[in-house]
Amino acid sequence: MAAMLRRLVPSALALALLAPGCGDDQTATQASAGESTGEDPSTSGAGATTTTGASAGTSTSGGGSGTESGTSTGGAIACGDEPGLVDRDLFVVGDSARGLTIEPCGLDRWYFVGASESTIEITIRGQASGVSGLVAYPDLAPAAAAGEPLVPVLESSQGEAAVVALEVPRSGEFALHVAPLDDEAGGTYDLELRCLSGCERETTRFPTVWVHGWTGFENIGPLEYFFGVRDHIEPLGYPLSVAVLDPYNSSEVRGGQLAEQVDEFMVEWRARKIDLIGHSQGGIDSRYVISTLGYGDRVSALLTIASPHHGTYITDLALGLAPGAAEEALSFLLNLLGAVTAQAKSDAKASFYSLSEAYMEGEFNPQNPDDPGVHYISYTGRTCAAIDFLDPKKMCNDYVDPLIVLGYDILKVARGPNDGLVTIESAMWGEFRGEMIADHIDEVGQIGGITDADFDHLAWYLDRVRELAAEGH
Numbered sequence: 001m002a003a004m005l006r007r008l009v010p011s012a013l014a015l016a017l018l019a020p021g022c023g024d025d026q027t028a029t030q031a032s033a034g035e036s037t038g039e040d041p042s043t044s045g046a047g048a049t050t051t052t053g054a055s056a057g058t059s060t061s062g063g064g065s066g067t068e069s070g071t072s073t074g075g076a077i078a079c080g081d082e083p084g085l086v087d088r089d090l091f092v093v094g095d096s097a098r099g100l101t102i103e104p105c106g107l108d109r110w111y112f113v114g115a116s117e118s119t120i121e122i123t124i125r126g127q128a129s130g131v132s133g134l135v136a137y138p139d140l141a142p143a144a145a146a147g148e149p150l151v152p153v154l155e156s157s158q159g160e161a162a163v164v165a166l167e168v169p170r171s172g173e174f175a176l177h178v179a180p181l182d183d184e185a186g187g188t189y190d191l192e193l194r195c196l197s198g199c200e201r202e203t204t205r206f207p208t209v210w211v212h213g214w215t216g217f218e219n220i221g222p223l224e225y226f227f228g229v230r231d232h233i234e235p236l237g238y239p240l241s242v243a244v245l246d247p248y249n250s251s252e253v254r255g256g257q258l259a260e261q262v263d264e265f266m267v268e269w270r271a272r273k274i275d276l277i278g279h280s281q282g283g284i285d286s287r288y289v290i291s292t293l294g295y296g297d298r299v300s301a302l303l304t305i306a307s308p309h310h311g312t313y314i315t316d317l318a319l320g321l322a323p324g325a326a327e328e329a330l331s332f333l334l335n336l337l338g339a340v341t342a343q344a345k346s347d348a349k350a351s352f353y354s355l356s357e358a359y360m361e362g363e364f365n366p367q368n369p370d371d372p373g374v375h376y377i378s379y380t381g382r383t384c385a386a387i388d389f390l391d392p393k394k395m396c397n398d399y400v401d402p403l404i405v406l407g408y409d410i411l412k413v414a415r416g417p418n419d420g421l422v423t424i425e426s427a428m429w430g431e432f433r434g435e436m437i438a439d440h441i442d443e444v445g446q447i448g449g450i451t452d453a454d455f456d457h458l459a460w461y462l463d464r465v466r467e468l469a470a471e472g473h
Helices: 002-008 012-018 026-030 229-236 251-269 281-291 313-318 326-337 342-354 357-367 386-390 402-414 457-470
Strands: 084-090 096-102 106-114 119-127 131-136 154-156 161-167 172-180 187-197 208-211 240-242 274-279 299-305 375-382 431-437
Touching: 096 106, 096 172, 119 131, 119 154, 131 161, 131 187, 154 161, 172 187, 208 251, 208 281, 229 240, 229 457, 240 251, 251 274, 251 281, 251 342, 274 281, 281 299, 281 342, 281 357, 299 457, 313 326, 313 342, 313 357, 313 402, 326 342, 326 402, 342 357
Parallel strands: 084 106, 208 240, 208 274, 274 299, 299 375, 375 431
Antiparallel strands: 096 187, 106 172, 119 161, 119 187, 131 154, 131 172
């Protein structure tokens, strides 16, 4: 295998990756590097003010990895079978760093972000014994990366700059592996990344996966659930995929479907993590995937919109879990979802139970605690009936859609301000960032892109992915 990889990458870096090195745990390829640094990962050099050089002059271990070395009986350094991998921080395009050091038997792995249809110039200047640099997709371990370089390998020593231009093949995160030319001597180097073209392009660090809530309206199918959003933000450079789950079912069933699709999306995007954006039940399904199914190591952020994290009283009422007009509430929900067959009604009721206050507070939340490695963000909408506009204390800006006015009325009396299906209080989870001038239908641009005149859902979602990008997700 070593000989094969040397033929694939006839460079000193390939030799350094495969020659004797210090003990690296190859399972550390999922280790997080700088997810919560708050650095702006934009590919545009303009406006990239964060400096990594000041904090990156010394090697720091990430994800539990580090460097270890021993000595032979003659006193010389004796490296192990594999290089000692050190995960560095996210390196912002437009930044430079000086005097970076690699320990003997070591290997640095940096991450950087690029947008499709842009070109990034990578410059490495090795001192003394010199270094080599290899750019690869972030889902590859170092030895595998040596067999799949995205650009010619950089080699530099004696202060001479090695430069290569990467025509970014897809938006998102990339890995830069830097190894000493003389493995036992280690190395010192300077690093600079700058954008050459396509610098106006935008991207998040990780691809976003969009997760729909209840779907069954005649005019709303899962591929267009977030109406027009994909066509609005994808051309700018953002990598995204749309999950297609059962129109209505339990969060356990839908969560299992989502997990399978996340696996497929990560392979498709050559990504080691993703961001989840879930509306309504889609946010609950996403939490199930992160916690119960153990995907916290593959999710950087979860953004939920009007997800009933504490349940929605309407479903308790419809299922007879709370006293009141159960038949009226159940009829309202089934008609709203278009559930007319016996099977559809059964699946819908499973969904209702998954979102009930009794289940969410009594079972789901205790069983699905937040993963400390995931950033949880939430938003929701606020709406009003016409009569509520007479009371300025109700802060009304949006007229509730006639389709969900009954839900609004039920919740207003029993639980307080809401978007027609979910109360504001129930939608708060993790870092709550505010309200939208929208009801539950307007929140995703429905029906057919017609929303309140004061709410531009396309602009709103573009702002959200820009926030994720600025926060290093």
